[in-house]
Amino acid sequence: MSEPRLIVALDYPDAAPALTLAERLDPRMARLKVGKELFVAAGPDLVRTLTAHGFQVFLDLKFHDIPNTVAAACRAAARLGVWMLNVHASGGLKMMQAARAALEGLPTRPRLIAVTILTSLGREDLAQVGLDLEPDAQVLRLARLAQAAGLDGVVCSALEAPLLRRELGPDFLLVTPGVRPAGSATDDQQRVLTPAQALQAGADYLVVGRPITQAPDPVAALQRIHDEIRLALGENA
Numbered sequence: 001m002s003e004p005r006l007i008v009a010l011d012y013p014d015a016a017p018a019l020t021l022a023e024r025l026d027p028r029m030a031r032l033k034v035g036k037e038l039f040v041a042a043g044p045d046l047v048r049t050l051t052a053h054g055f056q057v058f059l060d061l062k063f064h065d066i067p068n069t070v071a072a073a074c075r076a077a078a079r080l081g082v083w084m085l086n087v088h089a090s091g092g093l094k095m096m097q098a099a100r101a102a103l104e105g106l107p108t109r110p111r112l113i114a115v116t117i118l119t120s121l122g123r124e125d126l127a128q129v130g131l132d133l134e135p136d137a138q139v140l141r142l143a144r145l146a147q148a149a150g151l152d153g154v155v156c157s158a159l160e161a162p163l164l165r166r167e168l169g170p171d172f173l174l175v176t177p178g179v180r181p182a183g184s185a186t187d188d189q190q191r192v193l194t195p196a197q198a199l200q201a202g203a204d205y206l207v208v209g210r211p212i213t214q215a216p217d218p219v220a221a222l223q224r225i226h227d228e229i230r231l232a233l234g235e236n237a
């Protein structure tokens with residue numbers, strides 16, 4: 001279990017609950033995601049603490065700015081020792097190329113992935129910002145652009161994973177949130193798959209937040225997800 005495919009989203013308002021959970025988890029069971037809320041509240045020190053505890057950290061800050069600024073932000077994130085970071089593909093080819101180039105030559109280069117279309121945006125929302133097209137078509141277009149820029153993969157819905165896997169090949173990383181263990185609450189996620197279904201659909205890594213962080217016993221909840229995957233697929237995750 002040294003390469004866990006589960007990433008726990010530490011969506012907490014400050015460092016204390018994030019550290020409490022991290023202290024109870026084994027880095028061989030899960031990677032950790034630090035997003036905007038926790039990063040703004042707790043800062044880079046928390047990321048350094050988590051990596052010092054042996055965790056591989058996905059810094060989910062979705063950078064989107066001019067190429068020079070994004071490149072500098074990616075370099076700063078890499079210096080924190082994160083395992084994965086991300087940018088918005090709609091920042092354009094040059095921005096993504098600059099981000100990728102900024103990570104060259106590091107002893108351990110973080111994986112760099114792109115967000116395509118936020119899953120909170122539907123057809124009407126895209127039309128309002130001047131994109132009069134089907135969300136799936138734009139997801140594929142931006143994923144191809146990310147691949148052309150040399151990025152390692154994209155964040156996507158598990159429902160988009162089969163198309164992206166088919167179109168972008170076996171080595172392009174697909175990181176999927178919106179997964180829910182069998183029988184758990186869907187919260188505000190609209191279209192969910194179970195962890196095993198998401199892996200079967202072609203996902204490489206699964207981001208799971210509330211089913212673990214809000215569980216009475218988060219470690220047991222994480223273990224149950226591992227067991228569910230092993231039962232369905234006969235493999236560890």
Ligand code: C5P
Pocket residue numbers: 009011035118119120155177178179187189207208209210211
């Ligand atoms: O609690 P839950 O499992 O829904 O958390 C999912 C995590 O993945 C959250 O950190 C959320 O911000 C993130 N995410 C998402 N949908 C996307 C992109 C990121 O749910 N399209």
